[in-house]
Amino acid sequence: MSGKTLLQKINDKSAVIGVVGLGYVGLPLAVEKAKAGFKVIGFDILPNRVDMVNKGINYIGDVVDEELKELVSEGLLRATTDYSLISDVDAVAICVPTPLDQYQQPNVSYVENSAKSIAKYLHPGMLVVLESTTYPGTTEEVVKPILEETGLKVGEEFFLAYSPERVDPGNKVFNTKNTPKVVGGVTPECTEIAAALYRSVLEGEVHVVSSPRVAEMEKILENTFRNINIALVNEMAILCNKMGIDIWEVIDAAKTKPYGYMAFYPGPGLGGHCIPIDPFYLTWKAREYNYHTRLIEVAGEINNEMPEFVVDRIMKVLNRYGKALNGAKVAVLGVAYKKDIDDYRESPVMEIVQLLEKYRADFVTVDPHISTFRAGDKEYETVPLTEELLESADLVLITTDHSAFDYELIAKKAKVIFDTRNALKDVQKIEADYEKL
Numbered sequence: 001m002s003g004k005t006l007l008q009k010i011n012d013k014s015a016v017i018g019v020v021g022l023g024y025v026g027l028p029l030a031v032e033k034a035k036a037g038f039k040v041i042g043f044d045i046l047p048n049r050v051d052m053v054n055k056g057i058n059y060i061g062d063v064v065d066e067e068l069k070e071l072v073s074e075g076l077l078r079a080t081t082d083y084s085l086i087s088d089v090d091a092v093a094i095c096v097p098t099p100l101d102q103y104q105q106p107n108v109s110y111v112e113n114s115a116k117s118i119a120k121y122l123h124p125g126m127l128v129v130l131e132s133t134t135y136p137g138t139t140e141e142v143v144k145p146i147l148e149e150t151g152l153k154v155g156e157e158f159f160l161a162y163s164p165e166r167v168d169p170g171n172k173v174f175n176t177k178n179t180p181k182v183v184g185g186v187t188p189e190c191t192e193i194a195a196a197l198y199r200s201v202l203e204g205e206v207h208v209v210s211s212p213r214v215a216e217m218e219k220i221l222e223n224t225f226r227n228i229n230i231a232l233v234n235e236m237a238i239l240c241n242k243m244g245i246d247i248w249e250v251i252d253a254a255k256t257k258p259y260g261y262m263a264f265y266p267g268p269g270l271g272g273h274c275i276p277i278d279p280f281y282l283t284w285k286a287r288e289y290n291y292h293t294r295l296i297e298v299a300g301e302i303n304n305e306m307p308e309f310v311v312d313r314i315m316k317v318l319n320r321y322g323k324a325l326n327g328a329k330v331a332v333l334g335v336a337y338k339k340d341i342d343d344y345r346e347s348p349v350m351e352i353v354q355l356l357e358k359y360r361a362d363f364v365t366v367d368p369h370i371s372t373f374r375a376g377d378k379e380y381e382t383v384p385l386t387e388e389l390l391e392s393a394d395l396v397l398i399t400t401d402h403s404a405f406d407y408e409l410i411a412k413k414a415k416v417i418f419d420t421r422n423a424l425k426d427v428q429k430i431e432a433d434y435e436k437l
Contacts, residue, residue: 003159003189006125009090010196013037017197018092020114022049022079024273024343025131025165026095027060028176031068034076035177036201041089042079043117053079061341062167062175083117091127091197092118094143095165098132099277106135106281108142115146122150127159129183129194130212133219133274135281138162139212140186155187161194162212164219169272170341180204184215223278224296229264230275231299234306237266237437241313248422248436266437268399268420269306269348271337276303276346307351310437311359314395314418317435321416323394326360331393333410334400335367335382339421342369349399350375364389368404390414396432398423 009015015038019030022044034040044050052059056069071077086092096110111132118128128147130139139162144154152158163183168174181198183206185191191208198206209215233251240247247266255263270276279296286293315325337347344350349365353375356363365373366389367382374380383389385405390396390413398410401423410417411430420437424430 002125003193006090006127006159006193007196010193010200013200015090015197016041016088018043018086018089020044020092020094020118021096021110021132022046022053023095023097024060024062024169025167026093027053028062028167029093029095029131029165030077031063031071032176033201034071035067038076038201040071040077041085042077043081043083043086044079045081047081050079050081053077061343062169084121086118087121087123090125091129091193093129093131093163094118095131097273098134098281099273100280104280105284108134108138111138112142112146115143119147119150122147122152122158124152124157127161127190127193127197129161129163129197131163131165133164133223133278133281134216135285136213136216136220137285138216144186155190159185159187159190159193160212161185161190162215163194163198164215164222166219166222169343170338176202178203181206182209182215182218183207184209184212186212217282220278220282223274224282226264227270227275227279227303228295228299229262230267230270231302233264234266235302238309241437246436248425265422266420267306267348268310268352268437270303271345271347271349272343273345276300307348307355310348310352310397310399310418310420311355313435313437314397315359317416317418317433318395321394325356328361328394329392330356330361330363331389331396331414332356332363332365333367333385333396333398333405334402334421335365335370335373336400336402339401340369340403344370344373352397352399353380367400368402385410387413 017033017038017040019026020043022042030040030042056072058065058068094114096114099107101107130143154160166179183195185194195206195208237247251263254261283293283296318328335344335349365382366385370382372381395416396414398419398421401421407424407427411424411427414432416433418435
């Protein structure tokens with residue numbers, strides 16, 4: 001099948017689309033492609049995910065339950081662990097994790113394994129798009145050689161591109177469908193076909209770049225920009241605390257400037273699968289060019305130190321009441337790495353919990369979106385937020401500013417509050433001893 005034939009199948013929605021990896025990126029993408037009228041097959045190595053999708057049961061916050069159920073019942077979306085069905089698809093997106101290993105180096109084994117699984121069933125006229133965030137060069141240095149081992153030639157017999165995922169869990173305005181998409185193919189025809197596919201599915205602009213490497217670097221730049229600016233405001237928060245200045249008031253004043261300033265906010269540390277991790281892909285790759293990414297590494301150090309800074313602050317607060325952290329009753333409000341989601345990947349609360357454990361605090365965790373979580377090698381359960389819990393706690397630590405928390409109740413019933421998110425900013429009367437980050 002030629003590129004023109006594949007373009008025609010994309011345009012008339014007769015192309016069958018595959019999505020490898022049905023997590024926070026893959027499932028929303030599969031749903032949007034099915035909503036656009038394509039038949040979609042989702043591939044995952046986890047049988048429980050596959051079973052849930054095929055039963056129309058949603059497990060991702062950014063997917064609408066009713067839409068998933070309807071797409072499955074209409075036969076537009078199905079899931080499988082059988083990768084041989086890749087032989088039935090015309091285009092496939094790879095949406096698998098790209099974590100860091102214990103040495104802060106990229107682990108692209110999930111990408112490699114996905115490419116190998118696709119290579120077994122790669123056929124002429126097929127499009128492969130890598131969406132997983134990774135270092136510049138991955139598409140052409142890792143994925144392309146694996147696919148070309150089949151004897152098929154990229155740009156002639158199959159098509160390969162990179163288009164970084166842009167998922168912001170819990171964002172009420174921007175989602176998979178309306179967020180602009182960047183696409184870079186190995187050849188111009190690869191780019192044209194991949195861009196056509198995304199334009200047929202998404203409402204957001206599809207921005208074409210000259211190569212996969214540009215698209216890969218663009219994604220790293222996005223998250224490195226956020227990482228560094230969050231590190232800057234975290235460092236400002238530390239300094240403001242020493243100087244007796246309210247960092248939140250400083251930010252509110254700074255953001256009145258209509259140009260040249262973008263507001264970022266401090267917190268207990270960085271979380272999620274992107275911002276704490278992605279910049280270190282570039283740090284690793286830069287060594288190949290004998291370049292040391294100093295700013296990125298310093299930003300990482302600052303952000304990584306925030307959980308310890310938070311625990312040190314609550315120690316000092318408790319000390320004012322003649323209490324040690326050892327044996328103190330601490331209510332930790334929030335486990336997720338950001339408000340109103342159930343995702344705790346890389347959440348700074350994991351390290352805070354481990355530090356509280358280390359210092360033998362008598363703590364409980366509260367999160368309306370998460371019932372159980374693992375920090376280190378231990379499993380924890382969350383508890384409901386009650387008046388009794390607030391009244392009995394020596395200190396209430398707000399680590400995630402979920403909308404579901406009753407901040408009026410917290411302000412009224414807690415004795416001591418340490419707020420890392422400025423969550424009580426709209427509460428008129430705070431009866432507790434109240435401190436902010």
